Amino acid sequence: MSKAVCLLSGGLDSSVAAACARAEGHELYFLHVGYGQLTWEREVSSFNQLADYYGVKERLITTAEHLRAIGGSALTDPNMPVPENDLDPSVIPVTYVPFRNANLLSIAVSWAEVLGAQFIYIGAVEEDGSGYPDCRETFFRAFEEAISKGTRPETDIRIKTPLIRKNKKEIVLLGLELGVPLEKTWSCYKNQDEACGSCDSCLLRLRGFREAGIADPISYRQHTT
Numbered sequence: 001m002s003k004a005v006c007l008l009s010g011g012l013d014s015s016v017a018a019a020c021a022r023a024e025g026h027e028l029y030f031l032h033v034g035y036g037q038l039t040w041e042r043e044v045s046s047f048n049q050l051a052d053y054y055g056v057k058e059r060l061i062t063t064a065e066h067l068r069a070i071g072g073s074a075l076t077d078p079n080m081p082v083p084e085n086d087l088d089p090s091v092i093p094v095t096y097v098p099f100r101n102a103n104l105l106s107i108a109v110s111w112a113e114v115l116g117a118q119f120i121y122i123g124a125v126e127e128d129g130s131g132y133p134d135c136r137e138t139f140f141r142a143f144e145e146a147i148s149k150g151t152r153p154e155t156d157i158r159i160k161t162p163l164i165r166k167n168k169k170e171i172v173l174l175g176l177e178l179g180v181p182l183e184k185t186w187s188c189y190k191n192q193d194e195a196c197g198s199c200d201s202c203l204l205r206l207r208g209f210r211e212a213g214i215a216d217p218i219s220y221r222q223h224t225t
Contacts, residue, residue: 001025001026001027002025002026002027002117002118002119003026003027003029003112003115003116003117003118003119004021004024004026004027004028004029004117004118004119004120004121004160005029005031005108005111005112005115005117005119005120005121006018006021006028006029006030006031006120006121006122007031007032007033007104007105007108007120007121007122007123008030008031008032008047008050008051009032009043009046009047009123010032010042010043010044010045010046010047010049010050010184010185010186011043011046011123011185011186011187011201012123012168012171012172012175012182012185012187012205012208013123013124013125013163013171014122014123015046015050015123015175015180015182015184015185016123016162016163016171016174016175016178016180017121017122017123017160017161017162017163018030018050018054018121018123019174019175019178019179019180020121020160020162020163020174020178021119021121021160022054022178023178026119028054028056028058029056029058029059029060029111029112029115029117030047030050030051030054030056030058030059030060031059031060031062031107031108031111032044032047032059032060032061032062033061033062033063033064033103033104033107034061034062034063034064034065035063035064035065035067035068035076035097035100035103035104036065036067036068036069036075036076037075037076037097037189038075038076038078038082038189038190039186039188039189039190039191039192041192042186042188042191042192042193043186044061045186046184046185046186047059047061049181049184050181050184050185053181053184058115060111062107064103064104064107067097067098067100067103070098072097072098073094073095073096073097073098074093074094074095074189075095075097075189076097080094082094082095082189082190082199083095083199083200084196084198084199085198085203086200087200087203087204089131091131092130092131092132092133093130093131093200095130095189095199095200095201096130096132096133099134100132100134101122101124101132101134101135101139102134102143104122105120105122105143105159108120108122109147109151109157112157113151113152113155113157117157118156118157118158119157119158119159119160120157120158120159120160121160121161121162122140122159122160122161123161123163124140124161124163124164125163125164125166125168125171126164126165127164127165127166127167128166128167128168128171128204128208129204130200130201130204135164137161137164137165140159140161140164143159144157144158144159147159167208167211168204168205168207168208168209168211169207169208169211169212171208172208172209172212172214173212176212176214182216182217182218183217183218185218186218187201187202187204187205188201188202189201189202191221194219194220194221195218195219195220195221196220196221196222197220197221197222198222202220206220
């Protein structure tokens with residue numbers, strides 16, 4: 001059986017991407033990386049609940065704390081407020097963590113090479129995301145080339161982005177089709193008890209559930225969409 005390292009934040013997108021890996025018949029290895037984000041403890045809880053749900057024994061929780069030290073993002077710098085009620089597609093929001101996905105993928109590649117895994121799954125969304133530059137399909141294809149140049153000759157690792165061209169409605173519906181326990185997922189950038197309902201991640205998630213005609217199973221302090 002082929003092996004797949006799944007980068008799993010515990011959020012909606014990464015959870016559905018991991019379910020895609022499972023549906024495609026791979027042996028799953030779950031990876032969670034903390035980088036100083038405000039909701040890390042809640043994300044780890046979701047990660048472990050999802051790993052338990054899928055019976056994934058091989059799981060790795062690690063950190064990239066240098067991203068917090070570098071700063072430059074409202075997700076890692078407590079002095080930068082997380083924007084509320086703002087989904088302006090023309091600008092990159094301050095919730096962008098500079099080059100985060102390259103850092104996460106580097107960790108995933110290292111683990112995948114040790115495991116002999118053939119695939120890395122990441123729940124990146126280009127069409128209906130926050131506009132982060134490291135969520136573009138061209139970025140992942142370029143990173144695949146870097147993997148090829150920087151690993152053993154016999155190593156062949158592919159990056160799988162099954163959601164890259166989907167919108168949030170389609171992701172919600174796919175999650176339901178694949179049996180993802182959506183109530184265990186967590187997308188909020190600000191809170192760890194009840195989702196805020198106003199950060200861009202909550203807004204995108206709420207929009208997806210609304211357009212899918214399905215109630216979001218997690219609780220919110222407010223609904224702004």
